[in-house]
Amino acid sequence: MFDNGAFSIWRQGGHLDTEGYYRWVEDWHRHPGFDWALIPDVIDGDEEENDRLLAEWPQHLEGVPVWHLHESLERFQRLTTSWRTVAIGSSGQWKTPGTGAWWKRMNQAMNAVCDEYGRPPSRLHGLRMLDPEVFSRLPLASADSTNAAVNGGSIQRFGMYVPPTAGQRAEVIANRIESSNSAAIWVAEMQAEMAF
Template identity: 60%
Template sequence: MIHYHGTPCGATRIDVARFLSGRHALIPFVRSEDIGTAAEFCQSFCVDNGAFSAWKQGVVIDWETYYEFVREWHRHPAFDWAVIPDVIDGSENDNDRLVEQWPMDLRSIGVPVWHLHESLDRLEHLTRSFHRVALGSSGDYSSPGTSRWWSRMGDAMRVACDEHGRPKAKLHGLRMLDPAIFQRLPLSSADSTNAVRNSSNYSRFGTYIPPNASTRMAIIAERIESHQSRAVFGSSDQLVMFD
C-alpha cells in the first residue's frame, strides 16, 4: 500500500525536503505551501480538497478555485490523484451533486469520498463507477478505531469487496494511516498527519531525542511504513473492537 503523509510539515524548507524525499505526501488544498517541495522530492503526491479542515473550522471553500488548483498540478509526473469535493456531514444528495459537478477534464484523476454515515448502496455505486474510492469517517463513525467504527467498517468491506475479499475498486483510508487500522483492511493507500503532528512530542523518542524536525518526522514515518495493509478481506472477519 501507499503511505501518504499529510502536510504541511511546519518546518524549515530543508527539513521538509529531507522528510518528504522518496516518500508519498498528501497536500491539503487549504494549506498547500509544501506542494512545490513535494513535487520536487516525493515519489508521488495526491491532493486533498480540504473539506475536513474547512468543516472543523467553519470555512467555506470555493470549489472553482480548487478545480483550477488541481488543473495546475495534475500533469506533474509525481501527481497521483485528487479528492473530489465533499461535505463531511452532508446528505448523499449533497455529495452526489459535488461528484456530478467534478470537471470532465479531471475525471480520470478524481476520487470520490464515501462517508461511513452514508448508505451502503452509495458505496456500492461508487466502487462500480470509479477506479478509486476514499473512505471517510463521519457522523457516528467519526473516530477511527472505536468499536462502533470497526462494526461499520466491517459492513463497508462486505460491500466494497467481492466474494473473494478483493476490493472492487482501489480503497483509500482517509485519516487511517495507523498500522492498528490499515493492517486489518485491504487498503490500496491511506493518509494521516501522524508523522508531522507528533514530531514535537518528545516522549515518542525516549532518552535520545533527534535534534531536528526532519529526523523526528522520519522516525515516526518509518515506523508506520514498516507495516502493510491486508491483501483481502475475509467475510468472516470480526472487526469489532472494544474501546
C-alpha cells in the same frame, strides 16, 4: 495525490473554495507525479450534497470521490463500481478510526463491497487511516494522515530516545508506519450482536 483540505476546513467551520481547488488541480494534473485529486465533499453532509459535488467535478481531471461512513452502503457500492478509486472518510458516529463502533461499521462496509475472495471492486484510499492497527486489516491501495507532521513536534511521544529535530522525529514516525503493509484482502469479522 491532491487533498482539498475539506477535513481541516470542516473542523474550523469554514467553507471550501471549490472553484479555486478546481483551478489548482487543473494547473497540476499534467505533472508526471500527479495521480489523482480528492473530489470536494461535505464531511457531515448528505448523499445528495456529495453527489452534486461529484457531478460538478471536471471530468478530464482524475478524481477520487469520498464515501463517508454515515452514508448508505448502497452509495458505497455505487461508488466502488463506478470509480477507479474511492476514498473512505470517517464521519458521523463513526468519526474516530479504530474504535469498536468504527470497526463494526467498516465490517459492514467491506462486506457490502468485497467479493467472496475479499477483493473490493475498486482501489480504496483510507482517509486518516495510517495507524498500522487500522490499515494492516483493510485492503487499501493507499492511505493518508497528518500523524507524522503533527506528532513530529511531540517530544513526549519518544520517551528516552528523542531525535533532535521535528523533521527527524517525523521521519521516525513515518518509518514506523512504512514498516507495515495494508491487507491484501478483506477478511470478514464475525461479530455477534448481543442485546441485554
